[in-house]
Amino acid sequence: MAGRVFGQSIPRNEDPYLLTGQAKFIDDIELPGMLHAAFYRSDYAHARIKKIDVSEARKLPGVVAVYTAEDFGEFVRPGPLQVPPPTAIKGSVFHARPLMPIAKDKVRYSGEPLAVIIAESRYIAEDAMDYIVADLEPLPAVTDLEKALEPGAPLVHEDLESNLAALVKQERGNYEEAAAKADVVIKKRIVVDRGAGAAMENRGIVINWDDRAREMTIWATTQAPIPLRNSIAGRLGLFEEQVRVITPFIGGGFGPKIMTSQPDDVLLPIIAMWLKRPIKWIEDRRENFLGTTSERDQIHYAEIALTKDGIILGVKDVFYHNTGAYDPYGMTVPLNTQTHTVSCYEVPNFYTEIRMVFTNEYVVTPVRGAGRPEGVFVMERLMDYAAQELGMDPAEIRRRNLLRKERFPYPTGIIGQDFVEGVLDSGDYPETLRRVMDVIEYEKFRKEIQPQLRAQGKHKGIGIVCFTEGTAVGPYEGARVTVGANGKVTVATGISTQGQGHFTVFAQIAAEQLGVDVKDVKVVTGDTGHFHWGAGTFASRGMGVAGTAVYNASVKVRKKALEFGARFLGVSEDEVELCDGKVCVKGDPSRSMPLGEIALKANPTRGTI
Structure with missing residues (x-):
């Protein structure tokens, strides 16, 4: 069976949904009573915040709330570092200044949020920006890399001796x-x-807080759904099981969607809990260039x-x-x-x-x-x-x-x-x-x-480049492979997908090991409700790390299928093989048992009703 499906060029499982417009992206999500968020951002790269007056913006019909840093209290603090400093390198110096979700006291880059507007529509939320008055004292901006380290250069962080x-x-x-x-x-x-990077779909998030169930469901354009869940739960003082992060199709990731301490995922979940209504934010193209x-x-x-x-x-x-x-x-x-x-x-x-x-x-x-x-x-x-x-x-x-x-x-x-x-x-x-x-x-x-x-006066050249690349970095990923009572296979993994064909290639891996059709393998990615641990999609690690986890899980399920199939068929394990979704007796394929039947007999309490 080696090479029967894995590595072959086949129609992709996800394409019927993508090509017919049936695939769900973040902006396709609509919930009853949903509000819309917009961020009021600084036009200054460097400025002292003297006062932000949002009183008139709050009066605009359709505006539900307007928040500044003062309203968030203790929630306005630096986020955690995504990656720790290089302590193993002797003599290294590193000054950690994690991202702030909203500017407080001072603006440090053009595009840094100064206020969050929540309204009945994004249209109204953006209109409300015209009513916000930000009194900012401009400061000299640091933009030259080399001059930034010269004595007397303006300081981005005034608690440091230099930049x-x-x-x-x-x-x-x-x-x-x-x-x-x-x-x-x-x-x-x-x-x-x-x-x-310029993804087809920019960053976005939809948050629904169920106050009675004390559960939060988040749809996010994230490359790291499990770290995002852990981060949000930690900030809100919730158990990780109270937060479910779902990443549907997201139209490209490219790196910026790995972050778990940006203004949208820090501030909007808090606001959703306060208002007890769903909130959506979708980054427009201008914001993408300013704030991503x-x-x-x-x-x-x-x-x-x-x-x-x-x-x-x-x-x-x-x-x-x-x-x-x-x-x-x-x-x-x-x-x-x-x-x-x-x-x-x-x-x-x-x-x-x-x-x-x-x-x-x-x-x-x-x-x-x-x-x-x-x-x-x-x-x-x-x-x-x-x-x-x-x-x-x-x-x-x-x-x-x-x-x-x-x-x-x-x-x-x-x-x-x-x-x-x-x-x-x-x-x-x-x-x-x-x-x-x-x-x-x-x-x-x-x-x-x-x-x-x-x-002939035509100047055409040819370039040669040689390099190796470190990819498929750790620490780990996992996968769960399940055979249902009907014989269909479900593969769940913690990484998310941004168009790499995960729904097909992971299905090929499982189908190869279990002897089923690729179309009978459903792949679930980026949903913490289905899989609870993992690092995410980055550094070309989808196939190298998550794909290996799918393979290892499929091998274990294959071993179980052959073991139970042989027992139920009354033969030794070395007398059976997988064939077309069944465990068959070698040389006598008429003596066989479908994988679904084996799964049901192996665990009869699961039932078929």
Whole structure:
């Protein structure tokens, strides 16, 4: 049965719902008596809050309530760090400034919420913003990464001596000695501009508090439904079982939807309990650019030292990382940059230094790569500069420096976001490069096609990039596989889906092991009412971690099915096999028992009524 369904190209289970418009997204959810929220945001990047007058906004017909930081009392406090600081890295400095859900006393970035309006419609809520009067005293804004650390620069957080959020130095070997021996040393300033994700559906949340049952149901565009449930329950003083988080189709995640301490998920559940009515908030596109987390924005002072034959002796990279006004995700992004810079090359001497900086810009957290692309970009630009300086082909200089397979396992000497030293354990990098070059006919392009095109005045190039990526990070995921009395299979996992095809690939894994049709496997993701523990969907861990959990659970169910099936059929276990949703006697498929019947006989108390 190996390969019968898993890995095959088949119609996706979820597509009939998506393509016919039947799939449910957050904004499709409508509840009786539902109210709508809007956030009044600061136009200033840095300002002292003198007074916020919401009295006229409260009088507008259709407005139910307007809240500022003063109304939330003890709930206005920094949220927890999503990831702890790098305590395992000797000599590191880290100043934790988790995200504030709403501005109090001072605004630190343009787009930071100053008030929350609750109204009968989003239209009315946005109208009410025109009646809010915010008396703000503008302060000099910190936007230049390097000047932010100069003496006398305005402070984003006045309780700190400077805008330095973190400092981490790591070294393997001795770069300065390597550079002194090098034939060529190339130094470059490399800028990586800020970028943001733009999902088809922006962030959103719907909260329904049942005051009699003392239960809260939340529909959210989250990549981490279980951590979000735990976070909300903790803030509200509820048992985790009192809060159910459901993540339907959400139209893309990309990283910003991992966060569990943003204004919507901190403040709106509290308001829903106060008002005892459902509340919906959907982020519009302008809000997405103002208030949602972003990434990149680094300045690198990078060096590479080589022999005249293009062999790398060492690399040095000192870089500034803009974390924005807060650092709720710890150092995940710059640490990923640090650990992915030298990537798959043999670099005997490597010095790397992070200078993470607070600025009056919106907050930086993982977005599509979580710091990895920045490190790869720096290293690959250095390789291109080196090839140009030495008159070598860009592919050839990479081939000479790629790690050879006999070097594995290869400790990198650099501690990453999981606070352990990275180890490259397998692969054949030079052979991979050779195969790619053959497929794209690299030599033919460089030696024949490119000169012909340039003779015609057409300048066409070709780029080569080599890198390894750390993905499928822990700590864990789980899965539950259940066979119903009718033989259909349900797979439940704690991660959420954002369009990766989980409903099909997880079904393929289970179907492969249980010998059933993929269409007879229902996959439930992102619902804490069905599965209670897990970390979430990020870092390309869906198949690597959650998929493995589905596989392991399916193997256990398969073993049980064969064990009970053999017993009920009166034969030994080695005489049966799975076939088309049944346990069959080998060589005599007429002697069989459907999986559903086995499940019912194995647990007769479940009943069929």
